[in-house]
Amino acid sequence: MNLLTKEFFRLIQLPLLVYINVLTIAQPSVEIKCTYEYQMWGMQSIGTIYECECKESIKAPERNTVVSNVTGMHVPSANNSNVQGIHIFGASYLPTGIEKFFPNLIGLSVEQHLKEITKNDLEPFPNLKHVWLARNQLEVIEEDLFVYNPDLVYISLRQNFIKEIDSNVFDHLDRLSILELDRNECLNDNAIGRYAVVQLIKQVKEKCTVEQTTETTGPVTAPAKMKITQQELLNEKEILTEKVHFWKSFSIILLLVAVFVTIVVMGVLIQRHGGHNVVKFVLFRNS
Numbered sequence: 295m296n297l298l299t300k301e302f303f304r305l306i307q308l309p310l311l312v313y314i315n316v317l318t319i320a321q322p323s324v325e326i327k328c329t330y331e332y333q334m335w336g337m338q339s340i341g342t343i344y345e346c347e348c349k350e351s352i353k354a355p356e357r358n359t360v361v362s363n364v365t366g367m368h369v370p371s372a373n374n375s376n377v378q379g380i381h382i383f384g385a386s387y388l389p390t391g392i393e394k395f396f397p398n399l400i401g402l403s404v405e406q407h408l409k410e411i412t413k414n415d416l417e418p419f420p421n422l423k424h425v426w427l428a429r430n431q432l433e434v435i436e437e438d439l440f441v442y443n444p445d446l447v448y449i450s451l452r453q454n455f456i457k458e459i460d461s462n463v464f465d466h467l468d469r470l471s472i473l474e475l476d477r478n479e480c481l482n483d484n485a486i487g488r489y490a491v492v493q494l495i496k497q498v499k500e501k502c503t504v505e506q507t508t509e510t511t512g513p514v515t516a517p518a519k520m521k522i523t524q525q526e527l528l529n530e531k532e533i534l535t536e537k538v539h540f541w542k543s544f545s546i547i548l549l550l551v552a553v554f555v556t557i558v559v560m561g562v563l564i565q566r567h568g569g570h571n572v573v574k575f576v577l578f579r580n581s
Contacts, residue, residue, distance in 0.1 A: 322359045324352055324389055326382075328366030335379055335401050338472060338486070339424045339448035343378040343401055344369075351384030351406070361391040379403070379424070393418035405429050417442040424448040428474065435459040440467060450474040452484070459502040464495050 328346035335343055346366065364374070379401030380392065386409045393399070401424040404411075408430035416422065422443040428450045437460040440446055446467050456478040464470060473491045474484045480502035485494035 322354075322356060323362035324354055324359050325363045325365065326352065326361055326389075326392075326395075328364060330366055330368050330372065330377070332369075333379070335424050336448055336472070340378075340400055344372060344376050345379035345381065345401065346377050346396065347381040348383055352382050352389065354385040354387050354389045357387045359385075359387060359389045361389045361395065364395040381405070388415040390415075390418075400424065402426070407431060410434070411439065412436060413438050413441050416440065419443065422446055423469075426450045428452045428454070430454050433457055435463055437463065439463050444468075446470055448472040451478065453477045455479055456481070456502070458504050459498050461499045461503040464491075464498070 326346070326348055327350055329349050330344065330346055332342055333345050333347070335341065335345075346364070368374075368376075374395050375398055377396040378398055380396060380399060381403040382388070382405070384406050385404060386407050388404055388408070388411060398421070399419050400421050402416075402419060402422055403426035405426065406429060408427060410432065411427060413436070416425075416439065420442055423445050425440075425443070425446060425448065429452075432451065432454040433456060435451065435456060435458070439460070440449075440463065444466060447469050449464075449467075449470065449472070452474040453476070456475070457480050459480065464473070470491050471488050472484075472486050473494055475481045475494065475498070476484050481497060483494055483497060485491040
């Protein structure tokens with residue numbers, strides 16, 4: 295019976311190893327090392343909150359990098375549920391799974407290397423009031439970016455390379471009272487106060503919006519073509535990423551099914567023919 299057990303594990307070890315490797319490839323992960331402290335996040339937005347500041351740069355070079363763990367020493371009587379703000383430095387994409395460790399975030403800051411941000415990235419944080427995305431590499435602000443964050447009071451997109459902002463991205467944010475868009479390619483201005491924000495949003499629609507209609511009175515200029523292409527590429531990239539992860543998940547399911555079928559078949563053979571005969575069958579098959 296020991297020989298049968300060894301042969302059984304030999305049969306399933308290859309699919310198991312492949313399964314583990316697929317999991318590793320499909321789920322790039324990162325650990326966040328926090329310095330916990332109380333910090334002011336703006337008198338006119340959310341005031342002083344308990345935050346996690348990542349002193350070390352976060353390596354998230356590809357989309358869907360998962361936060362595997364969060365470390366750091368809390369101040370006395372505080373825990374993860376008390377954390378309301380997080381500062382992330384150096385990530386090319388916002389890691390997923392942050393909300394599992396910090397479910398009560400109202401402040402999000404991502405700085406230095408962020409290449410793109412989508413509404414799906416912000417969906418896990420419905421209570422956000424303060425978003426700092428300054429000093430990054432953003433070029434396009436997509437449609438409905440803040441659709442899941444209706445309570446936003448403060449948004450900073452300053453010092454990026456923004457060429458295009460969807461015309462309706464800020465329209466539903468009735469509480470937005472600070473909007474920073476200076477030092478971008480299509481606009482260089484900020485607004486403090488609700489009236490000033492409304493006026494700045496009008497400038498966004500005039501200077502940063504590319505008309506997507508095919509009915510034009512004249513030829514499309516080269517800059518407009520470039521902006522449309524960037525938006526299309528952003529959409530295509532998101533679709534491609536979803537397809538890749540679908541097929542990775544599908545492959546994992548197939549591997550699990552194969553392992554399950556192997557176990558069932560071995561169990562049936564043992565039940566019908568006895569352990570000794572199954573060993574003979576396996577050895578004969580491999581000889």
